[in-house]
Amino acid sequence: MLPPILIVSITIVSIEVIVGFTGNGFIAIVNSINWIKSKNISSADMILIFLSTSRCILQVTIMIHIHSLYFTDVTKLSSVYKAFGAVWMFVNHASLWFSTWLYVLYCVKIINFTQRLLLQIKLRISGMIPWLLLGSLGISSMTSLPLLWITPGTYLCSSTGNCRENSTDHITNWDSSHLYLLLLYFAGCFFPLVLSVVTSALLINSLWKHTKKMQCYIDSFRDPLIDVHLTAIKSIISFLVLYLSSFAAQILLTLSTSQSKDVWKVAVSLVVAGAYPSVHSIILIIVNSKLKLAFRTICQYFKCRLENVTS
Template sequence: MIPNQLTVFFMTIYLLESLTIIVQSSIIVAVLSREWAQVKRLSPVDMILISLGVCRFCLQGTSVLYNFCYYFNPDDDLWYIATIWEFTNTLTFWLTSVLAVVYCVKVSSFTYAIFLWLRWRILRLVPWLLLGSLMISCVTIIVSALRVVFFKSHLISMMQLPGNNTKTETLRTFLEKNYVHQFLATSFIPFLLFLTSTILLIASLCQHLRQIRHHDTGHSNSSMKAHATALRFLAFFLIFFTSYFLTIIISTTYYLRYKSYWFWAGETIIYATVSIHLTSLMLSSPTFKKVLKVSCCGPKLPEAPGTARP
């Protein structure tokens, strides 16, 4: 199959974005793993970021492999690659929601009993939350793989019988709709958790910022700058991850043919948001920022005052 010029353009942009994401994920894992080896410990946030880096690396690799293999060999059965992509994508959603929950609990100024209890225990709960995210993703993908194997074997047996074209097409349509519904359910739950946690944290920072404005001192001015920086970061974090979720849902619900340049345009939009989202994740880690500052400016430079650390 020879793609047209517009398709080649979007395919090239998609490939460059994929390489960028793979490099970003590798840097996150390499930098934080080196820090882990040096100090023999990692903060809970950095543990989540390493897990996200590994997931993003695998997710982007399987995306590139599946999209190009299916485009140039549409008759190949690549369901196992799609299953790996679905697993890493589901795990990425859960890990991002866990990261948002940790930020919300540790940074927010709410004094409700549930927040105080979680603030005391959240750091010890992070390894269990990571394990829980992995187990949920494994259960989800096992169910999805069993469903695909069952329906595909049933579909193959029906295709071998004469006069079953209508039933075969009905079963194929049902399989596609079933996949879409399961994907929506498994993605929406962690996304809702992420959305709730991020909105609560933004509301808490806004409330605290209003309280600071009543005390117009030099210290309050630096605190206001730090809070404003944190709010801008959270706003970008919310916008780009929400954009990724919506574009994934739209491209899954309204399936676009791989032969169309619209499919590759959609992939370009999706992974542009992923790259920006990864950049925001890198900037959210105090450990990563410290290593980056030491590498670029030298080890003895002091940290600038008023730096916001969500």
């Protein structure tokens, strides 16, 4: 029997996964339908399709991984742990890259650059996006596939709730296996996180300069570009906060090794880590006018159907 706090946290994570899977599925379906109808797709919508699809896979792997850790006989866990660990790391790194390219695209489109190199990037960014997405998949593969050759020397819980060391052969010690895992995780996260921070800083700097220029005009005049800046900044900052929280939670999960003395730390970390792809999908729907309109249309449709049934 699992500890009650762990049962509660897994239940919350399950709700997060359902919400996230629904939200990301909605984003992927709406953009795919628009792509099929118009036979054309914008760079932002292409990124959103890749991002939402990767997060749907990510949320499935989260649930399967939790099930394999806590509800499967410990003797069957070694290969499952490695396989789903590699898949999880791949889609986690890929979705991080996709989020980063989305905000880089927003930054390039919004900010008026004067430098020649940056101006060339601004003009060619749309054609670069497919290659950047494919490159992200390649980089994510390189930072996740080595996990298949790392044997986890971690404490795993059996279905009876007893935590003991994996008894399979050729178990490496905690230091080496977890060190490799952390290095791979850091390697896949470092550059996209740096790009996201730089993008956020550039947008904030651009907004500050634009606001100072607008102070020369009448106070009642509201420049739409300011609203665009603010929306992009809020979206990026919320993404950074969510991902960094998830990042810290994943590190704690790796260090906790599922021992009973760490059960509170494991429980909280599971909830925090699971919140990132779910909450961010909701934010993307809110800040995207096309997705928000589609969501309102669906809600209105179901509201009318419900009224017809009850009347």
